[in-house]
Structure formats: C-alpha cells, structure tokens
Amino acid sequence: MSNEIGRPSESDSGAAPYNFGGEWKPSQLEIDRRAARKERNRRNAAIAIISSIFVIGGLALVAVTSPGWKSLSDTFFAWAYGVEVLPKIILGFGTNVALTLIASVCVGIFGLSIALIRTSRSPALAPFRILATVYVDVFRGIPMLLVLLLVGFGIPALRIKGLTNNVLILGTLAVVITYTAYVAEVIRSGILTIHPSQRAAARSLGLSHFQSLRFVVLPQAFRRVTPPLLNDLVALIKDTGLVSILGVTDAVRAAQIASSRSFNYTPYVMAAIIFLLVTIPLTRFTDRTLRRSIERQNATGVA
Amino acid sequence: MTQPVLKVNQVRKSYGAEVVLEDISFSVPVHTATVFIGSSGSGKSTLLRCINLLDQIDDGSIELDGEDITAVDADVDKVRRKLGIVFQSFNLFPHMKVIDNITLAPMKVQGISKEVARENAYKLLDRFGLHDKAQDYPDRLSGGQQQRVAIIRSIAVAPRLLLLDEITSALDPVLVNEVLSTVRDLKIEGMTMVLATHEMGFAKQVADEVCFLHHGKILEWGTPTQILEAPQQPETKEFLKRVHEAGRL
Numbered sequence: 053m054s055n056e057i058g059r060p061s062e063s064d065s066g067a068a069p070y071n072f073g074g075e076w077k078p079s080q081l082e083i084d085r086r087a088a089r090k091e092r093n094r095r096n097a098a099i100a101i102i103s104s105i106f107v108i109g110g111l112a113l114v115a116v117t118s119p120g121w122k123s124l125s126d127t128f129f130a131w132a133y134g135v136e137v138l139p140k141i142i143l144g145f146g147t148n149v150a151l152t153l154i155a156s157v158c159v160g161i162f163g164l165s166i167a168l169i170r171t172s173r174s175p176a177l178a179p180f181r182i183l184a185t186v187y188v189d190v191f192r193g194i195p196m197l198l199v200l201l202l203v204g205f206g207i208p209a210l211r212i213k214g215l216t217n218n219v220l221i222l223g224t225l226a227v228v229i230t231y232t233a234y235v236a237e238v239i240r241s242g243i244l245t246i247h248p249s250q251r252a253a254a255r256s257l258g259l260s261h262f263q264s265l266r267f268v269v270l271p272q273a274f275r276r277v278t279p280p281l282l283n284d285l286v287a288l289i290k291d292t293g294l295v296s297i298l299g300v301t302d303a304v305r306a307a308q309i310a311s312s313r314s315f316n317y318t319p320y321v322m323a324a325i326i327f328l329l330v331t332i333p334l335t336r337f338t339d340r341t342l343r344r345s346i347e348r349q350n351a352t353g354v355a
Numbered sequence: 356m357t358q359p360v361l362k363v364n365q366v367r368k369s370y371g372a373e374v375v376l377e378d379i380s381f382s383v384p385v386h387t388a389t390v391f392i393g394s395s396g397s398g399k400s401t402l403l404r405c406i407n408l409l410d411q412i413d414d415g416s417i418e419l420d421g422e423d424i425t426a427v428d429a430d431v432d433k434v435r436r437k438l439g440i441v442f443q444s445f446n447l448f449p450h451m452k453v454i455d456n457i458t459l460a461p462m463k464v465q466g467i468s469k470e471v472a473r474e475n476a477y478k479l480l481d482r483f484g485l486h487d488k489a490q491d492y493p494d495r496l497s498g499g500q501q502q503r504v505a506i507i508r509s510i511a512v513a514p515r516l517l518l519l520d521e522i523t524s525a526l527d528p529v530l531v532n533e534v535l536s537t538v539r540d541l542k543i544e545g546m547t548m549v550l551a552t553h554e555m556g557f558a559k560q561v562a563d564e565v566c567f568l569h570h571g572k573i574l575e576w577g578t579p580t581q582i583l584e585a586p587q588q589p590e591t592k593e594f595l596k597r598v599h600e601a602g603r604l
C-alpha cells in the first residue's frame with residue numbers, strides 16, 4: 053500500500069518488529085548490547101581493583117618502611133594493651149549511647165516545637181517567636197564546648213538547692229540545648245520549602261490549621277529533611293564525647309584514664325574505632341536516604 | 356422563589372493600590388453553573404479565592420445559603436467545609452496515595468469512619484474511571500488524571516458549591532476533554548458551580564450564566580448564547596475576537 057501511515061518497521065535490519073501484546077523477546081541487537089555492557093562493567097571492575105591495590109598497597113608500604121614506623125605503632129597500635137582496656141572503653145561507650153538516645157528524643161521534641169513556633173503566624177505566639185529566634189541565633193553561634201563549660205560548671209556554681217550538679221545530667225542538658233538550636237532550623241527550613249498551595253488545598257478542604265500541619269505540611273517537610281537530620285544525629289553521637297571534660301566517664305574519658313596510666317595512646321585509637329563502628333554505618337545509611345530523596349524529588353519536581 | 360446558594364453583594368478587593376475586584380454582584384441558584392470569562396489578570400482567581408475565604412474582601416459581603424460568610428464572627432472552617440475548590444495546579448498531596456488524598460477530609464473533617472470514607476471514595480473513582488489508580492501516588496498519574504482526582508477530592512466532602520479555577524489550563528488539549536467531561540457529569544448530577552475558564556466551547560456547554568469580567572468589573576452577563584454569540588459591550592467583543600483568533604472558540 054502506498055499511503056501507509058507511520059514508519060514501517062525495519063524488520064530486515066536484524067531488529068525484530070515490536071510486537072504489541074505478544075510475548076516480548078529481546079532482539080539480537082539488544083542481546084548484543086547487553087553483552088557489550090556486561091563486558092564493559094567487568095573491565096571497569098578489574099581496573100578499579102587493580103588500581104586500588106596499587107595505590108593503597110603503595111601507601112601502606114611507604115608507611116610501614118618509614119623510619120618512624122616502629123615507635124608510631126608502639127605508641128598508637130599496641131593491640132595487646134588495647135584489648136586489655138577495651139571492656140572499660142566499651143562500658144564508657146554505653147554512656148555515649150544512652151546520652152545520644154535521651155538527647156535525640158529531647159532534641160526532636162524541642163526542635164520541632166521551636167520550628168513550629170517560628171513558622172506560626174498566630175499573634176498570641178509573637179513573644180515566643182522572638183524568644184525562639186534569639187535562642188536559635190545564640191546557641192547556633194557559640195561552640196558547644198563553651199555551652200558545656202557554662203552549664204556543667206556554671207550551674208553547680210550557683211549553689212541553688214534542688215538544682216542538680218550531676219555532671220551526666222548537666223552534660224546531657226548542654227548537648228540538648230545546642231542541638232535543639234540546629235535541629236529546629238533544619239525542621240523550619242523543611243516546613244518553609246513546602247509550597248503554600250499545599251496548605252491552601254488542605255485548608256480549603258476544611259482541615260483546621262493544626263490538621264493541615266499534622267497531615268499535609270509536616271509529613272512532607274520531614275521527608276525532605278531526613279538526610280540533614282541523620283547528619284545531625286551522627287554529629288550528635290560524636291559530640292557526646294565532649295561531655296568527658298565535665299568528668300563523665302564515657303568512652304573518651306575511659307580511654308583518657310587508661311592512656312594516662314601507661315603513657316600509651318592505643319586506648320584513644322580503640323575509642324575512635326568504637327565510634328567509627330557506629331558512625332560509619334549511619335553515614336552510609338544517610339547517604340542512601342539522601343540519594344533516594346533526591347531521586348524522589350527529581351521524579352516529582354518537574355511537573 | 357428559593358434562595359440562591361451563593362449571593363455576592365458589591366464585593367471589592369484590592370492589593371495595595373491596585374483594585375482587583377470592584378462592585379461585583381451576582382447570585383448562583385441551586386443546581387446551576389455560573390462561568391466567569393475574561394482576560395488574564397481580570398480578577399477571576401481572586402474572586403474565587405475570596406469566595407473561599409482564602410483572601411479577605413475589602414468591602415461588600417458574600418452569602419452562602421443566606422448566611423453572611425464574610426461577617427467578622429463567621430466560622431471560616433465551617434464555611435470551607437461547605438465549599439469545594441479545585442485549582443489550576445491540582446495541588447494534590449504528593450505524599451499520599453490517591454485514595455488517601457480523597458479520604459483525608461471526609462475522615463478528619465466530617466468524622467466519617469475509614470471504611471465508609473474509602474467505600475465512598477471508590478464509588479467516585481469508579482464513576483470517573485479511575486478505580487485502578489486508587490493505590491498510586493499522584494506523581495504517577497497524568498495531568499488529566501491528577502486533575503480529576505483533585506475534583507473527586509473536593510466533591511468527596513459533598514460541598515454545597517464547587518469552585519473551579521481554570522482547571523484545564525495546565526493540561527494539553529487531549530487531557531482537557533476528559534477533565535471537562537467530568538465537570539459536565541457533575542453539572543448533570545446537579546452540582547452548583549462557579550467556574551473560571553478560558554475554554555469558551557466548554558463555557559457554552561455547562562454555563563447557565565456567563566459573566567464577562569474586565570479589569571475587576573462584571574461588564575456583561577447573561578445566558579451563554581447572549582454573551583458568547585451576541586455580546587453588546589465593545590470590550591466583550593474584543594475579548595471574544597482575541598479568543599477566537601487564538602483558536603479557543
């Protein structure tokens with residue numbers, strides 16, 4: 053037929069015509085392409101492995117053969133001594149874990165409250181909005197170490213009856229104060245990225261202000277800020293080590309005690325390894341979450 | 356004579372020095388559709404937003420079922436429960452499946468049980484040919500399907516009055532028809548509606564009354580035939596001529 057509509061399929065070129073509805077089998081063209089791709093992936097993997105062995109192996113060789121290696125490994129990698137003090141450090145790390153758990157719950161609650169106060173427009177909350185802004189500005193702007201010293205040594209110095217001078221509680225308080233300021237800002241930025249039309253749609257359906265927040269705005273905001281919040285969690289775990297300066301026997305303090313007894317720094321390395329065992333998986337997980345959330349936003353963002 | 360569902364009396368609205376709506380008065384009897392036409396920036400969206408109390412009017416009043424909804428002590432949430440609005444940009448909730456988008460307001464606002472809300476939602480989805488999309492997230496749907504879900508979402512709370520703001524202008528021509536036929540079905544079922552549209556052919560089909568809005572004023576109003584085929588005002592003629600040239604009639 054001369055007035056054929058559409059392009060005829062070029063079945064003689066090796067590619068089978070697309071068969072609507074029938075069972076699909078890859079054409080020879082596609083089979084070849086897949087084989088070529090597989091081959092290329094295999095080659096890339098081989099190159100990566102070989103170059104890694106060379107570079108990392110080379111670096112290790114340089115380190116081990118350097119003149120200082122002997123004293124370095126005696127000072128930092130005395131494994132026998134490290135294993136000996138390990139139980140104490142692990143016990144201390146229990147404090148870091150507990151502190152992290154308690155602090156992150158408190159930070160979550162206070163951070164969300166402050167974010168909500170700062171994004172609200174209710175006139176009744178005006179004074180709280182000002183206070184929240186000042187709070188966030190102040191505690192995001194000073195080193196956490198200073199907050200720890202001020203709270204940990206300052207509050208007991210007041211000698212007020214009924215006020216605790218338990219260093220663990222004061223240390224936790226300092227961590228919570230600092231991280232609440234960070235987290236409040238992260239959550240607030242998440243709330244602000246949700247387009248006003250979403251709230252308008254919710255309100256026009258008759259949902260109250262609170263319901264719109266609860267069911268429409270916050271779920272979307274939290275999805276967007278999950279990766280930065282996980283980042284803050286990793287930072288929080290590490291920063292719990294700072295409470296050791298108040299005399300809390302956490303992993304860092306336990307390592308310090310063990311190290312000063314023997315003038316050997318292996319306990320610090322052991323403590324570092326224990327922190328890494330927790331933070332590295334969490335960081336990987338954060339990366340994966342971030343990648344997923346970017347994919348999701350790319351999928352929806354265009355429309 | 357029965358009382359109209361919506362009665363707008365001498366409404367005025369300005370943004371700063373710019374007067375966007377001036378002396379707007381009209382009423383919408385039950386089971387009828389009033390269509391607003393007019394060029395971009397004439398105030399159509401603003402009017403619908405004011406009716407839905409998303410914007411505050413500067414003067415005049417708006418009555419819904421004889422009740423002044425612009426009174427200082429009017430219960431905004433209660434008014435909105437009686438009104439449905441569909442936006443140009445759909446505004447579905449992207450983190451919820453289609454079915455949850457539809458059942459959210461019936462469950463949370465009207466206090467209907469989850470089972471009943473879902474049953475009603477599925478009935479509506481069935482009727483508009485979207486049954487198999489219930490478990491999908493909105494971003495998996497085509498624009499036309501999203502807009503139909505948005506319409507279903509706003510009629511799921513059984514509003515007294517449905518406001519539709521240029522619901523097809525973000526869609527390509529093929530998808531426009533499926534959305535318009537959904538609205539036609541609603542009209543046949545007796546839904547009372549106020550629409551803003553650029554689709555003159557559609558206006559002719561569903562409108563009981565057409566109002567031509569020009570720089571925030573209703574310059575001319577009447578039956579679709581009167582306004583679209585025998586306009587009296589020079590501005591209306593000019594507007595229709597331009598629409599005609601753009602191939603929308």
Ligand SMILES: Nc1ncnc2c1ncn2[C@@H]1O[C@H](COP(=O)(O)OP(=O)(O)OP(=O)(O)O)[C@@H](O)[C@H]1O
Pocket residue numbers: 370375393394395396397398399400401402521
């Ligand atoms: N929030 C606002 N602040 C200031 N000016 C506004 C605001 N919203 C709308 N306007 C102005 O009000 C006028 C009417 O806008 P409106 O969106 O109601 O027009 P429209 O008839 O819906 O136009 P279109 O057909 O393009 O949707 C425009 O001049 C616009 O610039």
Ligand SMILES: [Mg+2]
Pocket residue numbers: 399400401520521
């Ligand atoms: Mg508009």
